[in-house]
Amino acid sequence: MASAVRMALCVLLFVSGGTVVADPLASWNDGDTKRGITAFVDAVTTEGGKDFVPQSDRIAVFDNDGNLWSEKPVYFQLLFAMDRVKALAAQHPEWKDEQPFKAVLEGDMKALAAAGEKGLLQLVMASHTGMTSVEFTRVVEDWITTARHPKTKKLYTEMVFQPMLELLDYLRANGFTTYIVSGGGIEFMRPWAGRVYGVPPEQVIGSSIKVKYEMTDKGPVLRRLPEIDFIDDKEGKPVGIHKFIGRVPLFASGNSDGDLQMLQWTTAGDGPRFGLILHHTDGEREWAYDRESHVGKLDKALDQAGDAGWTVVDMKRDWRVVYPD
């Protein structure tokens, strides 16, 4: 039996040279954007070529919100926090009269917006901390497999971008390690990033709160504390990349000014580098927004793209489909 397996493997090895391979980027329309990506990947993977890069240095980093999945009307993690506040409200009668909780419970988005960043932080701390890491993972898993988007009524994991799933697969098939580098919470993404994106927990980088090791009578736990540990956004992204990966990526993909420094840091590296910016231009199939948007504002990075040689994806023009079927 083992011999038969080895023989089959040999046949495969001999045949593969002549096989016609399906387009790995089938959801990308033909054009400069797609050609630019495949030309870059060909260049860095062609052994003996002047731009060849060994597999261990083929690091690709991807922003998540608005880049691998949608981010409208607000970051999905904020919708998660609001759902958690509603679920926990019975244990917190005081929230009925306290902002920003009152706004969430009454569905008053104006009052919520008025609470500003401080209010958002309060929501995150109330919904994301106090429990153990294992308990929080379970809460996220429950939510991500049942909660639905207010407009599309899809599961949030059905609002990932099919062309980006293909790009992740394509890069991995070419020896890249694909990391998520997101301003979102690292523990909010890890429970489902493997299943949905094929990105294992150790390749998810994000913002974090502090945790504390505690020995309980049931064994050790990590308790989630209401204190910010690290903000993986803007100037924080190169810091996070350096901290977690310790190498300069070869390929960076983002969609907002929160990704500007990650794009600068990546493409300032020696040798061939690739910067990709997703421009949300498709108000029919997804959303159209850039310079004036409260969520996913794309302004400076768009201005710098030309001089920096970054490739700008025009969602409407470059993508054959947006979401998976």
Add this chain to the structure above:
Amino acid sequence: MASAVRMALCVLLFVSGGTVVADPLASWNDGDTKRGITAFVDAVTTEGGKDFVPQSDRIAVFDNDGNLWSEKPVYFQLLFAMDRVKALAAQHPEWKDEQPFKAVLEGDMKALAAAGEKGLLQLVMASHTGMTSVEFTRVVEDWITTARHPKTKKLYTEMVFQPMLELLDYLRANGFTTYIVSGGGIEFMRPWAGRVYGVPPEQVIGSSIKVKYEMTDKGPVLRRLPEIDFIDDKEGKPVGIHKFIGRVPLFASGNSDGDLQMLQWTTAGDGPRFGLILHHTDGEREWAYDRESHVGKLDKALDQAGDAGWTVVDMKRDWRVVYPD
């Protein structure tokens, strides 16, 4: 030519079943310790077996100081810091009269010890911060390839433990990902951990100082700030493992009470887990120390090993050789 390569691969595939494989742990004497390690690895890698663990979950974590290399008379990173202070002294005439710098410049180890933890922190900040990440890496690389240990006169990278190098290789050959989880500085280890241990930068976890992203006229840099970011020791080790890896390891290897919580956290996980403690019992070939040692104190973890089911390596008894030839 490609066909010839494939044919050679086929031959290898056919022959490997009958080949006598050299002992991957040749520097470990036969006995319970070695048998325990190989029995565990066999159990978690045997498909269909009750203890089988998929490759993606085969995470092994290793302390560095005193576990992968020696740590006497003091942590090698402290010797690095002292060498740096001497090298930088000409730019800091005030150090001649200021502790703990005066102690370093005069080789007064008693005064240095008296400066305590605060003094050590001052040495680390003076020697490890201010420069960019790239500049610091270069300094470490220069030092690690030229500096010699005060007693053995070996390069520090020649004072790594041959049996542990074999254990790292053996685990990787069995589908494990091997991480370093050290109280030492992450940026002090990364420049040479790949070459010496086969552990790439993204699998090195350690203590860190804060860095700041700066745009200069020569491009972006990460500036090293004189501020602690994270201490990856004791209770910090499970926190670091959770932050960087996001999974509970299958295998943990340490040598001191600084590894106690990492061992607890690892072996409290569900299913088969392995805890390994290196006991320095060999005053002739290396050093003999445990409960009373200032560096690498092993006391509580030794007490808990029996009940916890951790395997204690007796260096003198279990290792055929200590350092590579």
